[in-house]
Amino acid sequence: MLRIHFTGEDLGRIRIATGPDPMWEMLLSLHRLRRRDSGVLLGPWVRESLPKVPETTRALTALAPPFGYSPDFLTPAVGGGLADRLEALRSTPLRQVTKDLREFTVQNPRRRLPACHRQLVAGDPEAVGKLADAAHAYVDTVLDPYWERIWAQVSRDRARRSAVLAEGGWDAVLRTLHPSAHWEYPVLRVAFPVEQDLHLGGRGLLLQPSFFCRYAPTTFADPALPPVLVHPIEHEPHWATPEAGPADGRSLAALIGPTRAVLLSALADGVTTTGELARRAGTTPPNASRHIAALREAALVSSHRHRNATLHTVTELGRALLEGRHVSLRA
Numbered sequence: 001m002l003r004i005h006f007t008g009e010d011l012g013r014i015r016i017a018t019g020p021d022p023m024w025e026m027l028l029s030l031h032r033l034r035r036r037d038s039g040v041l042l043g044p045w046v047r048e049s050l051p052k053v054p055e056t057t058r059a060l061t062a063l064a065p066p067f068g069y070s071p072d073f074l075t076p077a078v079g080g081g082l083a084d085r086l087e088a089l090r091s092t093p094l095r096q097v098t099k100d101l102r103e104f105t106v107q108n109p110r111r112r113l114p115a116c117h118r119q120l121v122a123g124d125p126e127a128v129g130k131l132a133d134a135a136h137a138y139v140d141t142v143l144d145p146y147w148e149r150i151w152a153q154v155s156r157d158r159a160r161r162s163a164v165l166a167e168g169g170w171d172a173v174l175r176t177l178h179p180s181a182h183w184e185y186p187v188l189r190v191a192f193p194v195e196q197d198l199h200l201g202g203r204g205l206l207l208q209p210s211f212f213c214r215y216a217p218t219t220f221a222d223p224a225l226p227p228v229l230v231h232p233i234e235h236e237p238h239w240a241t242p243e244a245g246p247a248d249g250r251s252l253a254a255l256i257g258p259t260r261a262v263l264l265s266a267l268a269d270g271v272t273t274t275g276e277l278a279r280r281a282g283t284t285p286p287n288a289s290r291h292i293a294a295l296r297e298a299a300l301v302s303s304h305r306h307r308n309a310t311l312h313t314v315t316e317l318g319r320a321l322l323e324g325r326h327v328s329l330r331a
Helices: 021-034 039-052 055-061 082-090 094-107 116-121 124-177 249-256 258-268 274-282 285-297 316-322
Strands: 002-007 015-016 182-184 187-190 196-199 206-211 229-232 303-308 309-314
Touching: 015 124, 015 316, 021 039, 021 082, 021 124, 021 206, 039 124, 055 124, 082 094, 082 124, 082 182, 094 116, 116 124, 124 206, 196 258, 249 258, 258 285, 258 303, 258 309, 258 316, 274 309, 285 303, 303 316
Parallel strands: 002 196, 015 206, 206 229
Antiparallel strands: 002 187, 182 187, 303 309
8 A cells, every 4th residue: 555645735736747758658568568467458569569679678677577666766757758768867876776776676585686787786887878778779669659649548648637637626636546546635545565655745746647557556666756656547449459349249248258248338327336236237246346356457447436435437448348239148
């Protein structure tokens, strides 16, 4: 659980990033490639990108395990474009490199850095430069062909949250930021792999929508760095292959399972709570909750807390699977 502690001053200093951060997208896309858990949503990108990954990317993957901590210096907290961020990475103070590598060893005790990082461990500034070169080659080869679409998806999410802000203020934005988000001033709680507290102390918070972030938000391990919360977005269906059409209705149950097909259909009909969905599917609330979690991980469903209940809605990707069709399957 990540607990972010606000002051009144911090609420006035929340910002939503204007676009994707190329270094965070680099890091998180490496997670997607290594975990191979992208399913329908990112599957086309994974299949097309894997053969193109440059050999030098090994220097990055050694520091970016699919689970667990990656050094903070890989995602420098600076403004500007890719060139500015790469220059910031290249100019990382050696004391920060040493500190982050020590943290990497503590949090990933079973992982050993390869021989190519001996210079990095030894504090050789040229080694950081080689990392920056590897990052540049990866972004150019793997992300740049999709960057316009990535930017469009992140901008769409920003516009949606800006509309929530205009309607309900920052309280509404923080409550709907992620299904795990629980906002009760002065603390925002979100799912996180470790127990961590982030005290903003008047510095404000940057909300960074991320195309490749999945499952839960993330942030720096070092609380002294500029506060940022990187969070998943809701993607448009067929973002990578717009010419593709939705799945045939008769194959939906085979694709996601009969109970999940019923739940998805019920959501499209306007059913929102776990209990109501369970009754529609003829199953128990715990079982329905488990299936909803699977649908949410596949980007077919989004969820958010409202008072004492969790409300679920079908995403655009989920609607694409159901568009123009009625699922009459029973659990």
